[in-house]
């Protein structure tokens with residue numbers, strides 16, 4: 542059985558057709574809010590990888606990683622101010638970043654790819670003194686989604702029992718034979734005041750085993766699609782918290798006719 546990365550798996554779980562389109566190389570020419578959120582996340586991860594490596598060019602690395610993706614996108618006028626603010630936000634966040642990890646923890650790996658586990662690349666693997674645990678960085682501009690008295694409530698719902706983090710726990714188990722007792726999200730909110738909180742999510746062996754059974758079924762299905770044995774199916778809905786799926790027009794308006802969709806979608810040279 543082939544093991545797929547958390548990114549590929551999440552894409553498949555969102556919509557198997559969408560994964561097929563991304564795999565074929567399709568990109569949108571016009572950026573949406575989803576792309577801007579991704580740009581901020583890409584820059585943040587690159588900046589913190591530099592920070593935890595003890596190097597000094599965190600802002601430059603963050604901007605370079607972000608620009609690499611941004612140059613493929615045209616930003617529409619209504620999103621231009623938001624896009625132009627990303628470098629400043631990254632600079633402010635990375636300059637004032639306060640490490641939330643306990644001093645006694647030891648960094649073991651920083652963004653190290655693991656081909657044996659679907660090329661998974663955790664932001665950090667850390668030894669707490671008793672076990673190896675994954676830590677994932679998340680960034681948000683502000684925290685409008687929290688309920689009164691519960692900071693980050695909506696995010697806690699989003700991150701708890703997440704497939705991505707279960708997969709990172711699986712990697713820790715592969716490396717040490719011991720399932721971690723928890724995974725951690727280092728969550729930074731930029732505005733109105735920069736705060737970084739380390740969120741702890743306990744890991745339960747029974748829940749983990751149920752996840753693993755599901756994940757392995759999904760990976761087998763993905764493999765069948767990649768081998769051309771089965772065709773991908775479509776998602777039940779075509780929107781998320783950012784709005785319509787970025788491939789909505791390709792699927793429903795242009796019905797996969799590339800010549801009609803050429804203004805909205807492209808395949809970078811060499812990707813098709």
Ligand code: SF4
Nearest residue numbers: 556559779786789792
């Ligand atoms: S529009 Fe619907 S079917 Fe097409 S990729 Fe998006 S979610 Fe999948």
